[in-house]
Amino acid sequence: MIVGLGIDVVHVSRLEHWQSVPGLLERFFHPEELAAARSRGKGCILSLAARFAAKEAFGKAVGTGLYGMGLKEIRVENDRNGKPEMILYGRAKAVFEERGGRRILLSLTHEHDSAIAVAIIEGA
Numbered sequence: 001m002i003v004g005l006g007i008d009v010v011h012v013s014r015l016e017h018w019q020s021v022p023g024l025l026e027r028f029f030h031p032e033e034l035a036a037a038r039s040r041g042k043g044c045i046l047s048l049a050a051r052f053a054a055k056e057a058f059g060k061a062v063g064t065g066l067y068g069m070g071l072k073e074i075r076v077e078n079d080r081n082g083k084p085e086m087i088l089y090g091r092a093k094a095v096f097e098e099r100g101g102r103r104i105l106l107s108l109t110h111e112h113d114s115a116i117a118v119a120i121i122e123g124a
């Protein structure tokens with residue numbers, strides 16, 4: 001059963017600004033997300049924009065937004081085929097479980113200066 005759905009779009013210009021503020025990306029992204037994105041070279045910023053959209057899509061899917069959660073508690077990684085998966089920690093995981101969440105389905109896309117994410121939360 002689907003218990004939550006969220007969608008978000010992020011423009012790359014927002015990430016470009018954050019990149020210029022020391023320590024900001026480290027506050028918003030899990031170290032492994034940053035390392036994976038940086039390994040993509042020119043694709044780094046689009047990759048991070050998509051991951052930020054995924055965090056906001058998750059906030060909408062749980063219905064509370066991201067308030068009270070650490071952004072690093074919501075981490076996106078790709079499986080061996082490139083499919084994105086969401087891994088939760090701390091307060092984000094607790095809110096997800098309180099909502100009856102068992103599994104998250106995530107889809108990302110990015111082109112030119114925009115990235116979009118859709119998150120679906122499945123319950124029992």
Ligand SMILES: CC(C)(COP(=O)(O)OP(=O)(O)OC[C@H]1O[C@@H](n2cnc3c(N)ncnc32)[C@H](O)[C@@H]1OP(=O)(O)O)[C@@H](O)C(=O)NCCC(=O)NCCS
Pocket residue numbers: 007008009056057059060061062063064065066067
């Ligand atoms: C829920 C949240 C993710 C919305 O993101 P946003 O970028 O401000 O808003 P968007 O333009 O993408 O989406 C707006 C829509 O989200 C929906 N929305 C708002 N609150 C929502 C909630 N609690 N649950 C689900 N959907 C929600 C509404 O439909 C809204 O549109 P409407 O007011 O016209 O109906 C936001 O409230 C949030 O949690 N922000 C935290 C961001 C943050 O921590 N940033 C740190 C770096 S600056």
